[in-house]
Amino acid sequence: MPNALTRRLEEFTQLTDADRAELTRFGGQSVCTIPPRRDLISEGTAPAFLYLVLDGWGSRYRTLENGRTQIVDFVVPGDLCDLNLFILDRMDHSIGAITRLRVAEIGRDDFHRVVTNFPNITTALWWQELVSKSIHREWIVNVAQRSARQRLAHLFCEMFLRLESVGLTEGFTCDFPPTQNDLASATGLTAVHVNRTLQDLRADGLVILERKRLTIPDMSALQDAGLFNPAYLHHRRLARHTDRRRHEHR
């Protein structure tokens, strides 16, 4: 069974056996474990490693002058933190563990060897970087334009599809460890309001969320509820859950 990073990158391009072997090596060496709610990387630092998430959930977040924090993205298996390491001076945001987080440390040398010898992988890594930028744009739209109900529905759709693309879903169910506080911080709402809105979504049968497991009984209905259009994820294989009706409007 291929690892999550390989699966992700194959959303974009066909990799050779040599590429795959290299990516497997990536995940094999110097694995380390971060306990829940601890930072993997902190704002203002210049970490020595590129981290590949093997297992667990994390969050990218920014801290404001007034002490509040905003989650700007979730981090799931197959995600890298952070390519910009070797280009930007210091981190402008933090990465925190939501669950226990297993990550592989990739050193500068290893990374450079890949960039030099594996053009396929290099391009695929930049693809991943650009997709995650596109996700940032969608989050701007999410918090700026959608109602509380739409924001949450949208977030559930996105995370489900992202997990599916790395093989971490079973049917329409997946792990979903963020607390209501995390959801609040990711959607720009308060935890109180997230709680009430979640109850609405549950009452309408759009999501089942209990014991950190998410089930989506009707993906198409949830996509409608969140004004969700998966194009921004740039998955090659998104035919499955794509709502064909999406393209009727305008």
Next chain:
Amino acid sequence: MPNALTRRLEEFTQLTDADRAELTRFGGQSVCTIPPRRDLISEGTAPAFLYLVLDGWGSRYRTLENGRTQIVDFVVPGDLCDLNLFILDRMDHSIGAITRLRVAEIGRDDFHRVVTNFPNITTALWWQELVSKSIHREWIVNVAQRSARQRLAHLFCEMFLRLESVGLTEGFTCDFPPTQNDLASATGLTAVHVNRTLQDLRADGLVILERKRLTIPDMSALQDAGLFNPAYLHHRRLARHTDRRRHEHR
């Protein structure tokens, strides 16, 4: 006098004379002009060129299923649209002209020649890409966490510093062509509320905005009003307007 792209990239790295000559060529060939309020690139298309903005302002925006649009970034001289062209299948957002826009078309071949022969420039281009990703993150924070007043103040600070880094400011004044409608779309507010909030900022002497010109009488005060911390812009030369008080909190 160097062009805007050269100035921008030199925020990041020292370029050689050969690099600079190459960048000048970049901007010299096949220049074309887009009238105000027309799209340079539309969502869903796969444009044939990489565009370098030479003159004027534009916006990156997404259109929602319900017809509303959200500006996710402004585009000013020295910005590129879009590096992802050669990697992603199709545009997931549009680029529209706010003013008349002069852009240089850069073909795939030209671009590849640069990537192959000018590693300095290539790295600097990725730096620019990563910085613009960081700006996306800050916009998420802006719309999710800040009040209307803070959002506008923050936006003015950001755009002023971005223009300054390409040499398009005089003292504390710069061009600022977005309409109040544009500002509304960029901040997730309504035009009515932008109008009222702007009046507050003006009344408090924080901004002077008339006839598409912006003046910031007290940069430090405006930064405070917007909870603005310029670190996310990753400018090397940001000592000037950086508020030293910023680092006292927390």
Next chain:
DNA sequence: CGTTCAGTTGACCATGATCAAGAGTGGTGG
């Protein structure tokens, strides 16, 4: 000189924030 778009103002309303308190849950150490 009229049409269009940007800016402005007022009245009213709704979404979601704030504050506060309590219930359920899980992990820890005595």
Next chain:
DNA sequence: CCACCACTCTTGATCATGGTCAACTGAACG
């Protein structure tokens, strides 16, 4: 094994930021 503590979830009451709707002014441009 139980007691305690901390965190997550839940509910209620009240409030405020910013949205909506509508009308009007002013400026720009053909």
